[in-house]
Amino acid sequence: MKKNILLGHGSGGKLSHDLINNLFVRYFDNPTLNSQTDSALLKIKGENIAFTTDSYVVDPIFFPGGNIGKLAIAGTVNDLSVAGATPLYLSSSFIIEEGFPIDDLEEIVKTMASEAKKAGVKIVTGDTKVVDKGKCDKVFINTTGIGQLEEKHKNISSGKNIKSGDKIIINGTIADHGMAILSARNELKITSDIQSDCACLNKMIKKVLDVSDKVKFMRDATRGGVATVLSELVDKKNYGINIDESSVNVNENVKGICEMLGFDPMYVANEGKVVIVAGSEDADKIIKTLQKDEFGKNSSIIGEITENHSGKGWITTEIGGKRIIDMLSGEQLPRIC
Amino acid sequence: MKKNILLGHGSGGKLSHDLINNLFVRYFDNPTLNSQTDSALLKIKGENIAFTTDSYVVDPIFFPGGNIGKLAIAGTVNDLSVAGATPLYLSSSFIIEEGFPIDDLEEIVKTMASEAKKAGVKIVTGDTKVVDKGKCDKVFINTTGIGQLEEKHKNISSGKNIKSGDKIIINGTIADHGMAILSARNELKITSDIQSDCACLNKMIKKVLDVSDKVKFMRDATRGGVATVLSELVDKKNYGINIDESSVNVNENVKGICEMLGFDPMYVANEGKVVIVAGSEDADKIIKTLQKDEFGKNSSIIGEITENHSGKGWITTEIGGKRIIDMLSGEQLPRIC
Numbered sequence: 048m049k050k051n052i053l054l055g056h057g058s059g060g061k062l063s064h065d066l067i068n069n070l071f072v073r074y075f076d077n078p079t080l081n082s083q084t085d086s087a088l089l090k091i092k093g094e095n096i097a098f099t100t101d102s103y104v105v106d107p108i109f110f111p112g113g114n115i116g117k118l119a120i121a122g123t124v125n126d127l128s129v130a131g132a133t134p135l136y137l138s139s140s141f142i143i144e145e146g147f148p149i150d151d152l153e154e155i156v157k158t159m160a161s162e163a164k165k166a167g168v169k170i171v172t173g174d175t176k177v178v179d180k181g182k183c184d185k186v187f188i189n190t191t192g193i194g195q196l197e198e199k200h201k202n203i204s205s206g207k208n209i210k211s212g213d214k215i216i217i218n219g220t221i222a223d224h225g226m227a228i229l230s231a232r233n234e235l236k237i238t239s240d241i242q243s244d245c246a247c248l249n250k251m252i253k254k255v256l257d258v259s260d261k262v263k264f265m266r267d268a269t270r271g272g273v274a275t276v277l278s279e280l281v282d283k284k285n286y287g288i289n290i291d292e293s294s295v296n297v298n299e300n301v302k303g304i305c306e307m308l309g310f311d312p313m314y315v316a317n318e319g320k321v322v323i324v325a326g327s328e329d330a331d332k333i334i335k336t337l338q339k340d341e342f343g344k345n346s347s348i349i350g351e352i353t354e355n356h357s358g359k360g361w362i363t364t365e366i367g368g369k370r371i372i373d374m375l376s377g378e379q380l381p382r383i384c
Numbered sequence: 385m386k387k388n389i390l391l392g393h394g395s396g397g398k399l400s401h402d403l404i405n406n407l408f409v410r411y412f413d414n415p416t417l418n419s420q421t422d423s424a425l426l427k428i429k430g431e432n433i434a435f436t437t438d439s440y441v442v443d444p445i446f447f448p449g450g451n452i453g454k455l456a457i458a459g460t461v462n463d464l465s466v467a468g469a470t471p472l473y474l475s476s477s478f479i480i481e482e483g484f485p486i487d488d489l490e491e492i493v494k495t496m497a498s499e500a501k502k503a504g505v506k507i508v509t510g511d512t513k514v515v516d517k518g519k520c521d522k523v524f525i526n527t528t529g530i531g532q533l534e535e536k537h538k539n540i541s542s543g544k545n546i547k548s549g550d551k552i553i554i555n556g557t558i559a560d561h562g563m564a565i566l567s568a569r570n571e572l573k574i575t576s577d578i579q580s581d582c583a584c585l586n587k588m589i590k591k592v593l594d595v596s597d598k599v600k601f602m603r604d605a606t607r608g609g610v611a612t613v614l615s616e617l618v619d620k621k622n623y624g625i626n627i628d629e630s631s632v633n634v635n636e637n638v639k640g641i642c643e644m645l646g647f648d649p650m651y652v653a654n655e656g657k658v659v660i661v662a663g664s665e666d667a668d669k670i671i672k673t674l675q676k677d678e679f680g681k682n683s684s685i686i687g688e689i690t691e692n693h694s695g696k697g698w699i700t701t702e703i704g705g706k707r708i709i710d711m712l713s714g715e716q717l718p719r720i721c
Contacts, residue, residue: 059607059653060712084541085603086434086467088533097423100475100528101511104520130423138437138528142479174438178719183441184519191437191475191528196425204421266422270396375397382515 050149057143057177066175070153074160075139075170087171089136091195097132097204099123100191106382108155108185110231112223112243113318115188116155118384120162121247121318122269123190128249129265129321131200131256134166140174140189147185155186166247168192200256206264206324211286211354213263214330216323218251218337219244219345220296221273225315226304228383241300244319244342251340252321258336261326268320269384271375273349274313276322277360278374288360290350290372313362314375316383324352387486394480394514407490408510411497412476416508424508426473428532434469434541436460437528443719445492445522447568449560449580450655452525453492455721457499458584458655459606460527465586466602466658468537468593471503477511477526484522492523503584505529537593543601543661548623548691550600551667553660555588555674556581556682557633558610562652563641565720578637581656581679588677589658595673598663605657606721608712610686611650613659614697615711625697627687627709650699651712653720661689 055062079087101122108115127134227243266276281288297312305312337343360372392399416424438459445452464471564580603613618625634649642649674680697709
């Protein structure tokens with residue numbers, strides 16, 4: 048008989064303990080978590096740390112290329128990595144709907160354990176809440192991460208060393224995640240073979256930082272897509288951005304669905320793409336490094352930082368026109384991550 | 385006209401930015417948060433840190449003595465404090481139901497800012513997700529915290545130095561939070577003047593650690609109540625616990641509702657109570673220190689660690705009987721925190 052989550056699994060009593068031991072401790076298995084104190088006790092060398100949080104509410108929770116658990120690890124690992132930090136420790140907190148199948152929860156937890164292992168991070172503390180049926184949608188997961196930051200990387204997240212002439216790089220095709228989620232939603236009756244690009248990028252990013260000390264800025268292009276990263280990057284700055292649309296790689300099937308439904312791939316979410324701004328002298332070296340990595344095969348230089356039109360991003364379209372890169376107004380796709 | 389949360393507030397685009405700036409940055413205001421990088425960059429002295437996470441799904445979100453925001457700060461601050469750590473930084477992540485009144489969200493955020501300020505912690509990073517109407521219940525909040533841990537306090541969370549003869553102390557009346565929440569739920573048609581005990585205990589706990597180096601263990605008695613803390617404490621240990629029920633303070637109105645509805649106060653949730661195990665030589669000193677604090681006025685010694693009946697907790701009831709302290713099985717009150 049299939050077992051489902053009961054309200055008692057969130058009570059803090061016997062059922063909670065059984066769930067924690069049979070599922071979370073079993074799969075996330077490490078001495079810090081296993082000690083089951085309310086706070087994980089950690090050691091971190093160096094006084095600079097990066098700290099980031101995200102709650103994941105993606106719908107559907109299982110999608111081509113991943114599930115909510117993979118997303119919860121990759122999203123938070125990537126947020127630390129783009130700050131130039133080495134991701135070390137994650138917390139994971141579950142809000143589960145009463146009646147949710149324990150088999151599905153196990154599948155998600157297994158994926159999280161395997162992704163965390165691949166990325167070299169440890170899930171050291173957690174929490175489980177159960178809400179009555181109809182009061183949440185299956186399962187929501189928060190992961191919060193701690194990374195160690197070397198002094199020399201501390202300006203990467205603000206991008207304060209960016210100057211005109213710097214190149215803008217992306218590690219592959221865009222809009223895959225958003226269109227995979229959209230296709231996976233039954234209501235649209237679309238069938239496609241689009242896979243989410245959801246992946247932990249920390250090892251690839253480390254290779255880039257190892258070959259170049261000219262990385263000025265990195266940001267993962269999730270909600271709001273590449274356009275939102277670029278528009279935030281130039282906001283109130285004394286430089287602008289020129290993007291060459293023909294250099295931005297988009298898979299054919301993704302392009303097709305975007306055209307059919309009226310989405311601009313530049314605004315569609317990714318979960319395995321990082322926008323890198325780097326000194327032009329190192330751009331080729333970085334591209335070569337990225338292209339050797341499994342998550343960077345289709346990397347390209349998509350544009351550059353300009354002295355002109357400060358505070359604005361411009362894109363030269365494939366047919367030769369020019370349009371401004373604005374911040375997304377309103378909602379494009381809800382519950383994409 | 386009253387404004388409500390729209391799906392677009394979770395898009396990562398313009399509406400998200402407006403919400404972040406007009407609400408979160410405005411109230412949580414500190415340079416780290418204000419820089420709005422995806423990861424907060426922090427400095428922590430010493431290599432030992434404590435790290436803890438909790439998602440708050442309390443129903444109702446406003447209750448006598450607090451709201452979900454106060455709970456989200458106090459709960460996580462207390463988890464760090466009972467590990468013997470000094471709480472420093474919090475993340476806050478919101479999952480909000482489409483249509484939720486922005487005025488209510490502002491009230492919650494204001495409370496969080498004020499509680500964080502009182503406790504001396506900074507909210508340095510955050511996340512906002514919006515789900516379609518009916519897919520969550522108003523608002524859920526995750527807070528994850530980092531504290532600094534001095535070497536000399538690192539055995540407090542495991543309780544490894546506990547020995548028989550140590551005294552068990554609690555800082556006041558129990559079961560207030562659980563019964564306040566229950567009374568606040570409309571379905572029971574109970575009116576009472578019970579207030580939740582929800583409070584940040586870090587300053588009180590610091591005073592205790594300053595006067596005594598004989599604190600062997602601390603744990604906040606939330607879900608599952610004092611009984612669950614005690615039953616976890618003795619589980620698989622070579623010592624037992626004797627509790628004297630007549631020394632456990634319970635407010636008269638709380639006792640009344642518990643009796644009426646068949647709840648045992650020992651299993652009802654608290655949000656401002658810490659169970660302290662300390663060497664008997666320091667017990668009186670600790671009680672005096674607690675009683676001088678606003679959150680410790682009704683502190684008492686409720687029992688002691690025993691050589692006998694190892695692995696078991698026993699309670700001597702007010703009428704002179706004895707019963708075992710078991711772990712809560714099943715659900716007592718869902719969505720209490």
